[in-house]
Amino acid sequence: MSKPADTLPARLSSLPEPADEQTHTDAEFLKALGARVRELRERRGMTRKLVAREAQVSERHLAHLETGDGNVSIVLLRHIAQALGVSLVELLTSEVEDSVERRLIRRFLERLPQHRLEEVIFRLMRDFGHDEAVRRKRVALLGLRGAGKSTLGAMLAAELGVPFIELDKVIVSDTGMPISEIFSLYGQAGYRRIEKQTLERVMRDHTEGVISVGGGIVARPDTYDFLLSSCFTVWVKAQPEEHMARVIAQGDMRPMAGNDEAMEDLRRILEAREPLYSRADHTIDTSGETVDMSFSRLKQLVTS
Numbered sequence: 001m002s003k004p005a006d007t008l009p010a011r012l013s014s015l016p017e018p019a020d021e022q023t024h025t026d027a028e029f030l031k032a033l034g035a036r037v038r039e040l041r042e043r044r045g046m047t048r049k050l051v052a053r054e055a056q057v058s059e060r061h062l063a064h065l066e067t068g069d070g071n072v073s074i075v076l077l078r079h080i081a082q083a084l085g086v087s088l089v090e091l092l093t094s095e096v097e098d099s100v101e102r103r104l105i106r107r108f109l110e111r112l113p114q115h116r117l118e119e120v121i122f123r124l125m126r127d128f129g130h131d132e133a134v135r136r137k138r139v140a141l142l143g144l145r146g147a148g149k150s151t152l153g154a155m156l157a158a159e160l161g162v163p164f165i166e167l168d169k170v171i172v173s174d175t176g177m178p179i180s181e182i183f184s185l186y187g188q189a190g191y192r193r194i195e196k197q198t199l200e201r202v203m204r205d206h207t208e209g210v211i212s213v214g215g216g217i218v219a220r221p222d223t224y225d226f227l228l229s230s231c232f233t234v235w236v237k238a239q240p241e242e243h244m245a246r247v248i249a250q251g252d253m254r255p256m257a258g259n260d261e262a263m264e265d266l267r268r269i270l271e272a273r274e275p276l277y278s279r280a281d282h283t284i285d286t287s288g289e290t291v292d293m294s295f296s297r298l299k300q301l302v303t304s
């Protein structure tokens, strides 16, 4: 049998009835939601009229929502979130629950134009995706054929006492096919797919090492971003004429030799890839240098 209210201790009798309490919290929630919608709208410099039009709600309805007087449907709320360029979750999460840092980061990102976001992702992945110390334990050499990746990479790995991994050799051994056959069977896209999977596995298996990757790895942004964020990367560079001379000197007469246009093609490829290769942590230009000279510079770069 329950006690009459007037016999309850004062502390308990002053508490609101559960139903009243619920109404109160609901009202608070709607008020906070309204304030958040308004704040986001104002931060974007959008008028109520504009948001209402884009979200396909009446201006009156939106005004009610903003003052905490309207209980909007979830579907309309989704439209409003879209008009404001945020997710439903973001709309529902009160910023008060966020740290100052998160709030600042979010505001900073909101102001950045869409085309800069890719660069932000890359930088975040590179600088924070892996512990910087861990990343520096894996050195990746990239650049066009004949740059000296295999030559310098083997020397560096021996010097550091870590494994030397040539990504194309791993692919050949995994597939049991020479590179040329993989290209002719699966095309460039197929090769790049295998290359991506192989790189991911190599990264899982090796926390340290020197890795030499094929010049064309930059063709797939996701693979390249992954490489940049997982390794300390060095672009091994040379003049187009030297690339050509070295490859021919190795006896490899494939695509470049015996063709008047080959030199021109090589220049074009190098030029087109320059902005991509430049994203590496460092560049060493080996033009006009002996192997030993380039190696001592590479060693200094990696060990300093």
Ligand SMILES: Nc1ncnc2c1ncn2[C@@H]1O[C@H](COP(=O)(O)OP(=O)(O)O)[C@@H](O)[C@H]1O
Pocket (backbone or CB within 6 Å): 143, 144, 145, 146, 147, 148, 149, 150, 151, 152, 212, 246, 247, 250, 286, 287, 288, 289, 290, 291, 292, 294
């Ligand atoms: N400064 C230099 N640095 C690296 N390699 C050089 C240099 N000068 C000449 N070479 C020669 O160039 C060739 C580079 O070939 P390789 O290491 O197979 O390049 P990649 O693996 O980048 O295709 C080697 O034969 C090497 O001896």
Ligand SMILES: O=C(O)C1=C[C@@H](OP(=O)(O)O)[C@@H](O)[C@H](O)C1
Pocket (backbone or CB within 6 Å): 143, 144, 145, 146, 149, 150, 168, 179, 212, 213, 214, 215, 216, 217
């Ligand atoms: O551009 C590429 O992806 C490739 C370059 C070559 O490597 P090197 O640059 O070591 O010669 C070799 O791995 C393969 O033909 C794929």
Ligand SMILES: [Mg+2]
Pocket (backbone or CB within 6 Å): 149, 150, 212
């Ligand atoms: Mg090589």
